Amino acid sequence: MPNSSPAPEALLVKLTELIQQWGREQGFQQIAITDVNLTTEQQHLEQWLSRGFHGTMAWMAENSDKRGSPEKLLPGAQRVISARMDYLPPDTEQIKILKSPQKAYVSRYALGRDYHKLIRKRLALIANQIQTFCDDNNFTHPLNQRAFVDSAPVLERPLAEKAGLGWVGKHTLLINEHAGSWFFLGEILTSLPLPLATKKMENRCGDCExxxxxxxxxxxxxxxxxxxxxxxxxxxxxxxxxxxxxxxxxxxxxxxxxxxxxxxxxxxxxxxxxxxxxxxxxxxxxxxxxxxxxxxxxxxxxxxxxxxxxxxxxxxxxxxxxxxxxxxxxxxxxxxxxxxxxxxxxxxxxxxxxxxxxxxxxxxxxxxxxxxxxxxxxxx
Known part of the structure; x- marks a missing residue:
């Protein structure tokens, strides 16, 4: 196994800048990085499950320990690269459709192609670029990484909130002050100790209900x-x-x-x-x-x-x-x-x-x- 000494800090900073660039090139509107500590969020999940709010979604209860501990999904995981991609369809009159009872209302995220494969493929390309950068710069830190798109027990919204992509609103969805909430999320778990995002986005729901x-x-x-x-x-x-x-x-x-x-x-x-x-x-x-x-x-x-x-x-x-x-x-x-x-x-x-x-x-x-x-x- 390679020497596990930390990668040079300057290279990690450079890599983080490149990840932002690669994310934009792959069509993501925002990329941010956070740690894997989800202790508080895990407690909230357990309370939610105990009240039976998950209904018949047994998979929410299964592997609940992994949802709160990303390092159990990826041994050695230290960081989560969280990404968001807008999906609001252009020129659709969905409110008009909702008020037309003879029409069928389909949720906006499902009007086009399934996002899972598209976003996972884009994240995998970024992961490959990270691998190449590490190889080219002779990183001594062990590299282990994996991309996720709503496909494994990952607490996507809490991680995105920790990374600074938005705040979890009263409707339990992530809201971004510059982009609303019509976006998909995806993640790359990595063993690299990348610099963390500077701050979380303030919850700005206020009194609105x-x-x-x-x-x-x-x-x-x-x-x-x-x-x-x-x-x-x-x-x-x-x-x-x-x-x-x-x-x-x-x-x-x-x-x-x-x-x-x-x-x-x-x-x-x-x-x-x-x-x-x-x-x-x-x-x-x-x-x-x-x-x-x-x-x-x-x-x-x-x-x-x-x-x-x-x-x-x-x-x-x-x-x-x-x-x-x-x-x-x-x-x-x-x-x-x-x-x-x-x-x-x-x-x-x-x-x-x-x-x-x-x-x-x-x-x-x-x-x-x-x-x-x-x-x-x-x-x-």
Whole structure:
């Protein structure tokens, strides 16, 4: 094994400057470096898990020790290189879509290609450049590094906050005072003792509680706390079973994720549209009618969601979500016919889960309920 004496400080400073440059070249809007100490954040995670707020996301509880100890993911890890990349699609009228009940609302992050591979590849390129720099300069410090993009037990937002990329807002998402919150995060864990970021960004939420008040399902029991079991993003993506009836009406036309708490945030007036064409909407997902998406067969679904985050929920849960949206849409003979057609398909047949949601939607289409269009009140 190579001598483990510290790398020359001047070279580490130079490398840190180069990492910033390489990050910009790879399309990241910001790069910052922090240590791996997450003791306080680990305690918050354990409290969140103990209250069952993670719902059926068992993977959140599994390896929880690694989430609070990055060095358990990467032996010898001393630093986290945290990166953010904007994803706000340009020229989309998502609020208009949200207020058009016959349209399908898809969360902005999922309108284009899945970000995981793109960002991981870019981070891997930076990691390779770090390796080359160390080789070229005969670093004696052992180098061990690994890139992550929401793909391992890593506390991304707390690490990004420690690095100075923003602060965790009351809606539990990271906010940057110059860029809002429409961005992805990724990390490189490294064994190099790189210089740390100078300071954290001050939490500037102040007295604002717009994100808490706008939530359709009242998923925030308190500021900085999210009960995922009530969150529409969880219900439409992570949840594999039936969507509880109490949440269906207030879901409206949200068929994959929910952006309400971000869209209302005043800091997002500083958000800038992404320049990454891979994050631009595909297959008209930013403005499609619910009924058109519902009539996709499985092959169309697989084709049109290739390389998309949407594919991970599977065709049947896609139909489940769309059925709820159709049940909330204004009464329409076209919708009734589409629901009935899908309900009666036998080759291949729909699942009992989808059938139950279609039956719910049909009952509301045939005998429309009094539209309350109100926020659901929770009893936490």
């Amino acid at each position: 717009a994100c808490l008040k706008i939530c359709p399902t009242d998923a925030f029991p308190a500021p900085y706390q999210l009960d995922a079991r009530r969150c529409i993003s969880y219900l439409t993506i992570e949840n594999k079973g039936a969507i509880p009836i109490e949440f269906r009406e207030v879901m409206g036309n949200r068929v994959f994720g929910c952006d309400d708490c971000q869209a209302i945030c005043p800091w997002n007036k500083f958000a800038k549209p992404t320049t990454e064409t891979d994050f631009h909407p595909r297959h008209s997902l930013e403005s499609s009618d619910l009924v058109d998406l519902f009539l996709w067969d499985e092959q169309q679904f697989l084709k049109n969601t290739e390389g998309s985050a949407i594919r991970r929920i599977g065709y049947q849960n896609w139909l489940r979500n769309l059925a709820v949206g159709l049940g909330n849409a204004p009464a329409s003979q076209q919708i009734i016919e589409a629901l009935t057609k899908k309900r009666n398909e036998t080759s291949p047949p729909i699942t009992a889960l989808v059938a139950e949601h279609i039956d719910w939607a049909l009952s509301r289409q045939i005998t429309p309920p009094k539209r309350r269009q109100r926020k659901l009140k929770a009893s936490h």
